[in-house]
Amino acid sequence: MPPHLYLNFVRLPLFFRILIIALLIIFTFGFLIYIVEPETFTSPFEGIWWAIITVSTVGYGDIVPKTTLGKLLGMLLVLLGAGFVSTYFVTLASTTVKKQTDILEGKVMFKGKDHFVIVGWNERSRVITEKILKSLYHAPVILIDQSLESNPFSDYRVHFIKGRAHIDETLMKANIYEAKKVIITADQNLDELQADMNSILALLAIKGLNPHAICVVEMLTNEQVPNAQRAGADEIIQSNLISASIMMNCLSATRMAEPLVSLLEQFNGSRFVFRSSISFIGKSFIDTNKLLIEEGSLLFGIKRGVDTIVNPPHPFIIKEEDILLVISKTENS
Template identity: 55%
Template sequence: MWSILLERLPRGEGMHHRIYTSFLRLPTLVRILTMAILLVLFFGIIIHIIEPDSFPTVFEGIWWAVITTSTVGYGDYSPETFLGRIVGILLIFVGAGFLSTYFITLATTAVSRQNNYLEGKVHFRGDKHLIIIGWNERSKEIIQTIRTLDQFTDIILIDETLESNPIMDAKVHFIRGRASQDHVLIKANIATAEKVLITADQHKDELDADMNTILALLTIKGLNPNITAIVEVLTREQMANAKRAGADEIIQSNRMMSYIMTNCIATDRVVSTFVEVLDELHGSRVHFHPSNDYVSQSFYTANGNLLKDGKLLIGIKRGENTMVNPPQETVIEKQDELLIIDSLSQ
């Protein structure tokens, strides 16, 4: 009815139509609350006009309207005349309905918001976060380890197969969708993320998984060229494509597992010993460190100096070559990078 009347307004009164249209665009919760407030104000003013003796000021009238619509009924103010009681009846029928609708809508919105959050439909608004793509045992272990060592970093998990967030943690935000789609990455606030880890899709064969990884990497780098991208690649042939796509670090998991298994066949207890070493590294990190303070020192001398700070020197990266446990007399050069192990907390 209101829309028909507004359409018949003269063009000079188009402002009313714009106000009405703007009001309709407000969220349902805001519209219902606005109408409830206007009703309370209207009936509060009316009851003051009708019964000025019982309601000396407009505030008393509004107070009575609020108490009546909320069904509390203190009884400190009440209409005495027939017309005043008719106004009270209308207020109960109309106002209480609007107020009840408001609280019902508020509860429904809260539940809907919570469900959307669990189902990965809510945008992440933070920054300097870590994005992990793909849900599997590897990503599960990574998230649990990071949450143990760092209580402040936000982790965004992106996966298209999960129905809801698999980890109930306030710092783990789930986004459901495909990581090669712009709108999914925008939900994860990719523009302000610091790092992204792309794990291989366990539901695809190796070549398809690598192609899916590279496609996601291209999309990510297109939206945020400065982000540090760590990718898992299953086939050696796709390593070059991953580098071309902008991968900062490439993990070839199949190659590492093949190395362990091959040595297991050739030598006794290699696998169990290697696993024990990995367990000892839990809570530590292996990374490259600039050689500025150790130039011209021997590998043996530099290792001794690093040990004083709780760091273990295990190798030297020179150009494209990495030397693990080189001869002790190897001299460190200016362009070298030191491969060291230290605690994640350092």
Template identity: 50%
Template sequence: MPSQIYLGFIRLPLLLRTFIIAISSIIIFGIIVHFIEPDSFPTIFDGIWWAIITASTVGYGDFFPSSIFGRLAGILLILSSAGFLSSFFVALATTAATRQNDYLEGKAIFRGKNHYIIVGWNERSKEVVQSLLIKQKTVSITLIDASLTKNPLPNHNIHFVKGVANQDSTLLQANIENATKVIITADTNLGEMQADMNSILTLLAVKGLNPNVETIIEILTNDQIANAKRAGADEIIQTNILTSFVIHQSINSQDMVTSFLDLLYQLSEEKITFKEADIDELNKDYTSLGMKYLEEGMTLLGVKRGGATILNPPKPFAIEKKDQLILIT
């Protein structure tokens, strides 16, 4: 039995072991000095108080031993407990510094819930993070990246995890099981096909650990769109299509490109929402419904019906059940 207690004590963390030894010594010497000099230390608490003050080398002087045996107890207390107490505070400071370094270097586990996970640190993910921090001040964000050496935004509500996102250990460190949304950006340091395969592999790992989490994935090549859908992507962002459109339009008309980009900037400052059609809006004409929302200060851009997005639908166009209205509020 004593050997089992000893082995269990040895397995405790160093910080906890040091604290237990220091506190036990202080209590024991406090009790001893009470029985040695009951006149100088009327209660056990007075003895423990004196032991704490003596071991911490503060020395208030409100209680002190006057006999030889009492002073010998004080000497033994200083030689034993003071060292353990100092070691405890040193270990405590070291543990705090190590924990802080773990957070900065991406080694700490994220223990929050309902957070966003962003995979990859680049200009696109940087803009997404900054936008989320401005518009949703209470949101928690976990960033996964293998190339960074430390948290790029240590003064913000960003938890950094250093690692490869398609590995289970990395995703579990980011607490994927309790995440609300995962945004997977393409690694532009790789070729387009390799970047897409890497993103899809990450998507498969994410869905394997949390099938219900909402996922947004950036795909660079058209050939991999079907694979991303098969892997369970909820939203697919084709950044190359937008880039190709802007370049193509700039060849024909610079004014059109400028207006298009201005529109995108303005939309980024507003809020585009998807609203399911109300019961009283069913079977109503799209044009009359658009006028109604204009009077309320909103603009009806189009309708999302199933997997199709219909902008400026042809007349006549009636709203059906489960249609989602695309509005600028």
């Protein structure tokens, strides 16, 4: 065998090499038995059939060697070929099991596209993943985390990658180049400043590999918000600020937490939408709200520049650059 062919053969996966050797043995002995006993084995196909049945230890007995030389070939085939065939099936089974184990343990690269990437494993990422799976997105979810030992979800649409999100190798396993959206959650096992720094580091790595990916980042401290903005965050969620606002409302009235959380829960993308103000320029906030109510929507605020104004006082006139914050009961609004 030429050296380059031998090197190419050695580089093949083990079960491929064993399969090739087993097939060579089967075809060789099939042709040899046809040459030795042409009266019994009337065609090469019958010889190959006999060789396969022999090495697989099935032994139908429909066609067997009659001569001493033919029987010797059969004995040699059993000693030589059966071992390779058995080894092939054992290797194939162990390779399959190892592949499945590697997938569960987050060692296998994801090869799809237009997927959601969620960084960090905690209660928030669990809830987010479950909501994506139940939504109409129909997109796979890639979960990146260092602390998990295996995929916490049994759903085939969730692919687990074990590793740190600021390392290129981990992001490449998640096929970050083809990712649609990325959600980076804060690590609750670290102090708030360190958790924010890790989130910003992951954001920089992700944006460096895929500048077009939409990144939503959870921040715990106000002082790191400008750094997250400079790092390229498309959306910044200040979870501590949201929690503090809910708690403050609870100070002014009892039993306020449940309705407030329920209200936030309904802002799931299909209900909370942004509307252009082009059709409502020059109209008051109240008149605009009346028109939207007739469409089955509710206007509850205006985004004007960097300011968000909820339920502005009358009279509040809609301007060209305003963005309407609308709750809609239809998904197509």
